Amino acid sequence: MSEPTELSPDHKPIGPASSAKHRGKRGAGKGGRKALYGLLAVSLVGAVVSGALLVRPAPDEVPVESLVQSQIQQALLPLDESLARVESQQGALEQRLAELDQRLERAEQRGQENAAGITAAQAQLEQLDLLEPRLSELAEALSRLDSELNLRVTAQNEQIQTLEERLEQSRQAASRPAPVRQAPRPAAPPSPPFQVTGVESRGGHPYVGVSPNGLSSLRDIRLMGVGDRQDGWELTRIRGTHAVFSRNGRSVDVQIP
Incomplete structure (x- = not known):
């Protein structure tokens, strides 16, 4: 067949x-x-x-x-x-x-x-088509959280570095022998007519807070960056726990509390 x-x-x-x-x-x-x-x-x-x-x-x-x-x-x-x-x-x-x-x-x-x-x-x-908009929203939220986390980590690292420098300075001061009486020193240069209240970091750049002498209100505190002026004094450098101000060619190193 x-x-x-x-x-x-x-x-x-x-x-x-x-x-x-x-x-x-x-x-x-x-x-x-x-x-x-x-x-x-x-x-x-x-x-x-x-x-x-x-x-x-x-x-x-x-x-x-x-x-x-x-x-x-x-x-x-x-x-x-x-x-x-x-x-x-x-x-x-x-x-x-x-x-x-x-x-x-x-x-x-x-x-x-x-x-x-x-x-x-x-x-x-x-x-999948219904889930796609939700996935896009989640991706945007994760991106924002990542940026905020990076900023916080940077600020915390700067604070840790500042604390480590202060601790090292305290150790060095404790290990130094008692100072020997020395001859009188010349008169100290004039100090800025304001007080340094602290240091902050914004956008990855350090700023120092200053307020007029004798005033402690938060409204009177002003943030100064390198190059800014206050009462004729220019902030030239922020070095660890010290801020350097200059006026008329003379520099003054002010400790940041």
Whole structure:
């Protein structure tokens, strides 16, 4: 038996109901062919009988009944062979059609599975589209937090460095021997007419706070950066726990509390 042929491009898939309908049509076609062959056989038998009746046999000839039966058998033999061949071919065709029905059913099942997979993928894509704005907001919030954290870490590092310098100065002062009486020193240079209240770091740059002498209100405190002036005194440098002010070519080193 030959292998099943592939479906032509214009062949349309049929479902189980259509397959059953086609099998019913094949059964009906088989019955119709058998009925046609029966009619042909009856017609042939009638023709043979009519021909035999028209011939009058002599007394010594073979009886009419035997002659008719022999002719009928000879006439039906080719029909039986043709019918057998047709039934054999029809059985092969039905087997091929059954195989095609199975292949169609498998193809329909794979199509349904693929459709279900596509539907699930589309649902996942829709969920991702809904989550995308939220992810963007979270990314922006994380970026802001990272910037604020970096600023805080920088400020804390500067404070730690200042505390370490003060601690080192305290250790050095404690380890020094008692000062020896020395000759009177010349008069100290004039001090700025304000007090240094502390040091702060803003934007990665240090600033010192100053206030007029005798005033302690926070509203009177002003932040000075390097290059700023107060009462004719210019802040030239901030060095650890000391601020250096200059006026008229003279510099004064003021300790930052």
